[in-house]
Amino acid sequence: MTKLLPKIKIHPVFWLVIAAGTLTGHLWGTVMAFVIVLIHELGHALTARLFGWNVLEIELLPFGGVAKIDERETHPFYQECLVLIAGPLQNVWLPLLSYALLNFPFWGMNEHNLFFMQNNALLLFNLLPIWPLDGGRLTHVLMEMVYPYKLAYRRALCFSAIALGLFGVISLLLYPFSINSWIIFSFILVAIYKEWRVIPLRFIRFLLALSSGKQRFVRLKKLSVPGEMLLTEVFAMYYKNADHRLRIIGEPKSELDGIGLVRDYFKGDCEAATIRECL
Template sequence: MIKFLSSRMRIHPVFWLVMAMGGLTGYLWETVIAFSIVLIHECGHAAAARRFGWHVLEIELLPFGGVARIDGGRDVAFVQEFIVIISGPLQHLWLPFLSQAMLALPFWGPAQHQILTSQNMALLLFNLLPVWPLDGGRLLHLFLERLYPYKSAYYRVLLFSCLGLVLFSIIMLIYYRFSVNLWVMIAFISLSIYKERQVIPLHFLRFLMAMSNRKKVFRMNRWIYAQPDEPITSVFSGFYRNSEHKIRIVGEKGKEINGKALVSAFFSGRCSGGKLEDYRFPADD
């Protein structure tokens, strides 16, 4: 574990595997340059996150980029998350110019410059594929969260990721079937999608807890119409990020429930029956 930018940095075993395979096959410069590009890419994410005051728990280097693990205890603004996500790919734009300037150095020649520019472009394009957990997949997830409730957006991005990965694998099977590194990365992404699917309920729980504790009031108001006997957890499934929610009970004129108040009541045990009709209206609701 390495300490970097005031955050822990962890290098995933698959990253070491890919790097070792490159070194053993005589591609030392390619290995060093790939490591450097990935490191700079991830530093872009971490620096942007720190600029917004986010708590960066850990930076993990992956063969295709990296993951800056952020404390998920807050419902951060969409624009902030967009900037943090895009700050990684943006680092690829200035690297060719840096490489061009480094040609004046004795250890850096046209061969190294060519390696960097080609690897830099390949990693950028690969990382922008709309597949989780690549940055392209995270941007797609952010877009879907504007259109769908939190939980639904999560399931949809993973579904799209599976379809995108299958299509990408077919193309690679036709043109690059003997690229071992590529198939290792595809296998890793497949495993990442599966593991992310398993922890969606945990992410959703953290989302609700963050909602119950937040003080910020969002400008976006969303109305949810529900039956009195509808399970509260079903109502929660209609909650969006960066939004305030008002639940209107069908058939009970004038009865409206504040979404945040409902979440707080649920966690505090004031909805013992588990249905919307079991909610106890506080004096100010």
């Protein structure tokens, strides 16, 4: 059981929400939110474990949570999508549980309505295409399928920032005095900024994973690059879960193994600055 269930950590903001709920007499509602978020996160974590991923811990946030995955690993796109969808899927069956609980004396229509509202709010909010919500992560995976790794990361975060801006404007118009909205808005804004800052580190990890030889590539990308292009610029054109073949423009016989090049680069075997010098 301990192997199946990862460690569960509660984010300080969630403690704040729990404390606020207790002080304002909304303890029941806070407990419900806690259970809904926990089951949602277990959906992610257990699906990830099912695929053999190394889930380090689950962090619970007031509007969802994060299943923290070993970042040295890379996974097929279909697994990433299924793990992401497995969270919101729990919020699809949870209302049925609430209906069933109506047969018990401690669960009346008030509890049911509150549960229903909280569950649906979490479900809809979590599907917004904003990082680090599930919708935002899903957008990121879809972008990784289409764009090179680094570009996909940047586009997903830019898209998230724009979507968050829209969310902020709508919140301002509809609920200008909702403290909860502004706590969540600030939290997400900080999360996007922090993620943007670590893109270079994530990119190095991505290259290391590509060159580790442990991956089974699902696609082959053929890239044509100018000979004077810097190696680091060439690597920035690499895609996730892909093997790469490089060809220098104007030199028809110049085919290079893209992954081998990364390996040589990290080993220090390739001192060259530009791609032509590697021929």
